[in-house]
Amino acid sequence: MTELSLTRATLEARLRQIGVDRYHDKHPFHHRLHSGHCTMEEVQAWVINRWYYQSRIPMKDAAFLSRCTDPDLRRIWRSRIKDHDGGEHEGGGIRRWLKLAEGVGLDPDYVASGRGVMPATRFAVEAYIRFVRDEPLIAAMAASLTEMFAPAIHTARIEGLLAHYSFANPTTVSYFRHRLGEAPKDVAFTLNWVLDRALTRADQEAALGALTFKTEVLWAQLDALWHGYVAGNIPPGAWRPGEGQL
Amino acid sequence: MTELSLTRATLEARLRQIGVDRYHDKHPFHHRLHSGHCTMEEVQAWVINRWYYQSRIPMKDAAFLSRCTDPDLRRIWRSRIKDHDGGEHEGGGIRRWLKLAEGVGLDPDYVASGRGVMPATRFAVEAYIRFVRDEPLIAAMAASLTEMFAPAIHTARIEGLLAHYSFANPTTVSYFRHRLGEAPKDVAFTLNWVLDRALTRADQEAALGALTFKTEVLWAQLDALWHGYVAGNIPPGAWRPGEGQL
Numbered sequence A, B: 001m002t003e004l005s006l007t008r009a010t011l012e013a014r015l016r017q018i019g020v021d022r023y024h025d026k027h028p029f030h031h032r033l034h035s036g037h038c039t040m041e042e043v044q045a046w047v048i049n050r051w052y053y054q055s056r057i058p059m060k061d062a063a064f065l066s067r068c069t070d071p072d073l074r075r076i077w078r079s080r081i082k083d084h085d086g087g088e089h090e091g092g093g094i095r096r097w098l099k100l101a102e103g104v105g106l107d108p109d110y111v112a113s114g115r116g117v118m119p120a121t122r123f124a125v126e127a128y129i130r131f132v133r134d135e136p137l138i139a140a141m142a143a144s145l146t147e148m149f150a151p152a153i154h155t156a157r158i159e160g161l162l163a164h165y166s167f168a169n170p171t172t173v174s175y176f177r178h179r180l181g182e183a184p185k186d187v188a189f190t191l192n193w194v195l196d197r198a199l200t201r202a203d204q205e206a207a208l209g210a211l212t213f214k215t216e217v218l219w220a221q222l223d224a225l226w227h228g229y230v231a232g233n234i235p236p237g238a239w240r241p242g243e244g245q246l
Helices: A008-022 A028-034 A040-067 A071-085 A093-103 A108-113 A119-134 A137-148 A150-164 A174-197 A201-230 B008-022 B028-034 B040-067 B071-085 B093-103 B108-113 B119-134 B137-148 B150-164 B174-197 B201-230
Strands: none
Touching (some): A008 A137, A008 A174, A040 A108, A040 A137, A040 B040, A040 B071, A071 A093, A071 B040, A137 A150, A137 A201, B008 B201, B028 B201, B040 B093, B040 B119, B040 B201, B071 B174, B093 B108, B093 B174, B119 B137, B150 B174
């Protein structure tokens, strides 16, 4: 027997529940970071590895455009690439992230080289790009809906960093402030798109599965970070404290 | 024995020679089109099939961005997507192509649906997207250098269409006029990039091979068009004269 479709309200509630249950604001590393308990080495390790994720987001969105046959949808989605890459001179989110790298005492060229990123970080991020390029369109779009949960974590992060770390100032936290303004427009469009079009139970489950997958992509990065730099099991080839300093 | 590298001047000359030998301005279909010998059905078939190529160019450029790890290069390359897709309201090259479709008596919604495009057209275009996503970066970039040869064919086309066909007017030929302004900036950047970085003979041969491949992508589309609509062997499922009219 075919399962009944969810109502629009139920689908939205289930999507939001994934954030409650699984978004990486629940991860112990973020509690440690935002409450001021991270060492500077742990902060640096986070900045280096999270840089890899940030730097691949425009490639993820380009992968989406490369499989999107609807020019209207492409025209709207394209702004995401601009948000992260920015213009030729000013740059975007990626350059703001490198300001944070400098602020925590890392050579931004070292961070931007990607040397020292943990293999587990790369594997998680590359799985996301592959997913967005190859999976059904609704799933590829729904995976981005972790942005529904991002303003809360960004707000907590800005407050936590400013309260607890001397490196935190308006320049170093500007990446997060910008995302507070950028993400909501993307979320509103994409959530409506998914709710409007995921009408069969199969498509609804695909959307729910995609958002779950994306929370896994984020969580796995923090697990690897914790194991490597909090528990002190740095994998071969990954950044070691003291490398890549300004 | 390893083959010697070509000088910069020789590499550029060989790239340009590919245009002389193999660019699709040499194809009999273009002679027929520009000299006013095409029937309206042949023009319509060309517009329908060439639409498919145009409509996939932003996806091709997004495929490039999706594999390009250099944010500076991404920031420059991104303008190509904008040139073709345009903004949410005005649109870009693709909407201008649909003006041409209307001008030749086709329902633009039919053309934009992609129904009726010949399988051979799709296969050639999809091979190009795949090439740009997966082949080495220099090859992916060099494949775009057919734009070196495009201004001449666009100029000839604008003149030929205006001289010979009653549907031709500033609106219907605006796609080609815009490309005259857009393509040269892309060519200058990309040609220099390839000449600066293709320093080993292996990379130089990869660039030459990529440009040759791209001329094949263009030529194969016209061969299929000729076989289908000039010689009169329309494949199953492809557009038949009379369908999709305004």
